[in-house]
Amino acid sequence: MASSSGRKVQQIGCPAHPEAHLIEDYRAGDQICSVCGLVVGDRVIDVGSEWRTFSSDKNAADPSRVGGAENKLLGSSDLSTMIGDARGAASFTADGQSKYQNRRQMSSSDRALTNAFREIALMADRISLPRTIVDRSNNLFKQVHDGRNLKGRSNDAIASACLYISCRQEGVPRTFKEICAVSKISKKEIGRCFKLILKALDTTVDMITTGDFMSRFCANLRLPNYVQRAATYIARRAAKELDIVPGRSPISVAAAAIYMASQASEDKKTQKEIGDIAGVADVTIRQSYKLMLPRAAELFPPDFNFHTPIEDLPEL
């Protein structure tokens, strides 16, 4: 309220209607007489926002914000301002050194977290994982980091294991080999960290099934839809219902099922191609295939369109 000094004296009022109540228009910075509409006070400080934001402008930076959104995972203690890298001529002294050499430090735990989050985002980006998995991964990492049970392990290893676990928890598991491909940690180390994290967070994960990988493998091999459906059916029959392949990893069974289905259709893939996509050795595919072949008639779905009949399926 643009009231000047004094208590009762000199309240701004409409000259025609001094007793009239003044309406404040914050947006325009005015005080308006409610009776006649005369604007009596102006340049009232506007407490509204400086910039308008439209909901369609998601990608554009929000000019009303000062600084980025607070990341709940990082410690909420840190609201300090950081001095950025030197740019432009003014930030260098006469000797050519940058002024403001000491960037203000983040707390060390925050720095480890930030690094890990960046690593996770990088890895997820390489295999195009959606944002939900990355967020879940970040949450897991934060929990593990706070728990401090895995303190001695490399942060990258824990990050990779968190990514693996979050893919599993979301119902779209990635094989260890796929995670290895985008991380610089060995499969053994990721496996160890995986077990330790499950123990530390006291959670369990569902077992992997053959169907989880079918769509990805078949898409990478560019197999038609009916072959993919047939392969899914075969793998499920072999592993769950008939249990012909005891002790074989579901990935190997899936690969062998894809091989069988593709060999029975027009688009025949070799064991080597399938092995490359699935991360399975071709002898492993051969072994599972040999176990499945004797009962091939029971494995195929009833409405399958055989381009190559069962008797002519390759023996290998």
Place this chain on the structure above:
Amino acid sequence: MALVQPLASGNGMTNGSTSNCSGVPGKAAGAALGCDAAAAAQQLSSDTQQAADHKSAAAAGEEAEEAPVEEEVDITINNVVCSFSVRCHLDLRYIAMNGDNVEYRRENGMVTMKLRKPYTTASMWSSGKITCTGLTSEPAAKVAARRVARYLQKRLNYQTRFCNFRVVNVLGTCTMPFAIKIADFSQKYPRLACYEPELHPGVTFRIKEFKATLKVFSTGSITVTAPSVAAVQRAIEHIFPLVNEFRKERTAADLAAVAASRARRYGSRDSSESDLDDDDSDID
């Protein structure tokens, strides 16, 4: 002692013999693995020198554990690891130069000595702590340990004192007469069992009270790591009913495969593989 008599108690399993056969192939006694339990028991008693008392103790224990079902499952102890101290500083270089059958690896900082008689490998550190691995029974471990300490005393003139002997780890294996559905088994016990087909083909089952870790495979083989032989036995007894729930009878092809692998492993063994009596003790 005929171990096949059905008795009232417990769980469907008899330890035919906590036998001490194992890593040494071609051992004539081939202890403890006959399908005929009585013959096995006899073989046992006339068997290896060291463990006579141990075996009778085990056998006595076994009788108490027989089950109404006439099934025997043999547990083979494959590895016993023990550690003790001689309470004096050992000069590793001197031992390496003057000892027989020793190897000195400087990067590990220890001397390894191999004994023939209880076949074992002893690792010695300069602090005087010694670890013996590769043994097949607890008494044999004691003998081997004493033999090592004696060797150091006599040949190399150390003032050794044998102390702090303890068996650290025992590895035992056994095979169930049936195959196991490990996927369902692991789903029933999510906290205790860990099954990751990508990492390991077996289920890792931990029993906290015996401090034992068991690896259960789909063929029916189980390996147990525990702090003592008795713990191994109790762990197998504990897990037998759990695993029995998920049994899957072996097909003819599986049996043939199992027999073939046994024939490969125990070349001099007799035709115990060809037995398919009702008393189908699939022992090794």
